Amino acid sequence: MSDPLALFGGNKVRTTPFTRWPIFGDPEERRLLRALRSGKWGKLHGDEVSEFERRFAALHGCRHGIGVVNGTVSLRIALMAAGIQAEDEIIVPPYTFLATATAVVEANAIPVFADIDLETFNIDPAAVEAAITPRTRAIIPVHIAGQSADMDALMTLARKHNLVVIEDAAHAHAAFYKNRPLGSIGRLGSFSFQSSKNLTSGEGGIVITNDDQLADMCRSIHNCGRIPGGLWYEHHVMSANYRLGEFQGAVLNAQLDRLEEQTRIRDYNGRHLAERLSRIPGVYPQHRPAECTRHSYHLFLFRLDPTEFGAPRAKVLEALEAEGIPACGGYALPLYRQPLFINKAFGPYLPNAAKDLDYAKVRCPNCEKICYEQGAWLEQNLFLGTQADIDDIAQAFQKVYEHRRELSRH
């Protein structure tokens, strides 16, 4: 038996910090200073955002990129560009950040929740199919944690029912499905550059697409409804100023130079940890289908079956934390259980449809099991270090497993 648990006064497995996030240096400083000194701080005048849009879109297999203020607005702009109308139904997973569903409400459309798969944590195409009605117009699969959703099945459904697919790739920078970049498979892809993300400028987002008309629409919507060749105060569609700024563009260009190598390291380390942890009874790392040819490991997801492991999730996470391994339980509620949805606190949106909606009746058993009992996460920065970091994480899990009975007693 190993040392006593750190939770009960033993030595920690891990005493040094993991790689800190964000990583930055001279390239970010140079670009930021250049943008500052140019005096061109807005996207419409400077070169940083336009350079970034081109490079990011190309890296993700798309001809067009539209840089915007965050990854929530990017979803809403994608929905509006796709022609979503009031009270259309949009299918979304319940295991995701709030924005995937609230962007739908902000487009005045109805989020319909379809359960996730227990092993992959991604939206289940069978549940999507069961949720389709004559009013369904779009599906927003989230590539959760940076692992591709089942895109072949979802695209087949979309073709059959004439639905738009908007990929929420907020977690999935430079990740692949069958060697195709995520974000380029549906009609539109949406990314976030908020602080925690694998590519970050503190805040920011982008819409990417290969559809010229949709790209024009997104450009207009994010720029106050302007059109190429139009007058400055000429506005054609419902829109606003959602433009990404030049300082963020500068940081993103420098960060983008780091992305490929960082993504390879995370993918290698994440795969390695999954292999190590799957040997421990009751620990189920996110199942990775062969089609996921590159995982971005924005998060490392796992299920912890308390019965098989022999201790409750909360205690295990507490013990890991004490060993120096930061871990958390992740999304604590399926989105349809958030007060916002239970109370239909939609503000001015969905005035008619809200009367008939009852999110309290929604049941997604896999999502509930993961949120309430079994789901847990490690964050991406843990995967940017060496093999020794991964060995420490695996060792801490093993140690906690060996001491599981004490954990249950306390």
Ligand SMILES: Cc1ncc(COP(=O)(O)O)c(C=O)c1O
């Ligand atoms: C899956 C998902 N979608 C959308 C978003 C929204 O991105 P932002 O925070 O940039 O608005 C996030 C951000 O955390 C996310 O995790």
